[in-house]
Amino acid sequence: MKLNNKQIIELIETLKQAHPEATCSLDFNTPFEMVIAVMLSAQCTDERVNKTTPSIFNKYNKPEDFANIDITLLEKLIHPCGFYKNKAKNIKACSQKLISDFNGEVPTTMEELIALPGIGRKSANVIMLEAFNKPVGIAVDTHAKRVSNRIGLSSKTDPEKIEQDLLKIIPKEYIGDVNHLFVYHGRKICDSRKPKCDVCPINHLCAKNNVKLPK
Numbered sequence: 001m002k003l004n005n006k007q008i009i010e011l012i013e014t015l016k017q018a019h020p021e022a023t024c025s026l027d028f029n030t031p032f033e034m035v036i037a038v039m040l041s042a043q044c045t046d047e048r049v050n051k052t053t054p055s056i057f058n059k060y061n062k063p064e065d066f067a068n069i070d071i072t073l074l075e076k077l078i079h080p081c082g083f084y085k086n087k088a089k090n091i092k093a094c095s096q097k098l099i100s101d102f103n104g105e106v107p108t109t110m111e112e113l114i115a116l117p118g119i120g121r122k123s124a125n126v127i128m129l130e131a132f133n134k135p136v137g138i139a140v141d142t143h144a145k146r147v148s149n150r151i152g153l154s155s156k157t158d159p160e161k162i163e164q165d166l167l168k169i170i171p172k173e174y175i176g177d178v179n180h181l182f183v184y185h186g187r188k189i190c191d192s193r194k195p196k197c198d199v200c201p202i203n204h205l206c207a208k209n210n211v212k213l214p215k
């Protein structure tokens, strides 16, 4: 079933009603803190990132603080978030680039964000939306990918291709809502192993009949 424009809007509005609490689940106070939180969230839960960052941001919350930090100390600080060696290297390099190329400020365009060490398209989308309230794309994480595939909004597996499919059909004014809604829907109802299709408020709009559920 290919959804028409009216059905796409119905789908998003229904999800908004079902998940009114759907917002960014990473804690941050400044765009730079958002950059650090997003980097730490790779392969890690937002919950764990939120438990780790307060004690770090109390002491270190500007690019200058991380640009010259002892790498072993940084690795120790971010250790609970996993992949700490790579993340520490990227946080330090990113902070140095922010100072050398952007006067210590987080840039406000996708192109500039993607050029920062450790920031890919998904992270840049999150930063544009959450730190600057300028949604230009849709962050496709594991939940957004699964929900998009199951509903039938995209048959692709590559997150960037799924994003392109979504951008073709989601009206501009809803772009900023989609990631949060799909993440919450994926966590609460469209579970990876046991989707609760019988109670799903968008089951009449979902290509669920084509969904191959895990055994």
Ligand code: SF4
Pocket (backbone or CB within 6 Å): 147, 150, 151, 189, 190, 191, 195, 196, 197, 198, 200, 201, 202, 203, 206, 207, 208, 211
């Ligand atoms: S009907 Fe089932 S597969 Fe479709 S979105 Fe809802 S829970 Fe997911």
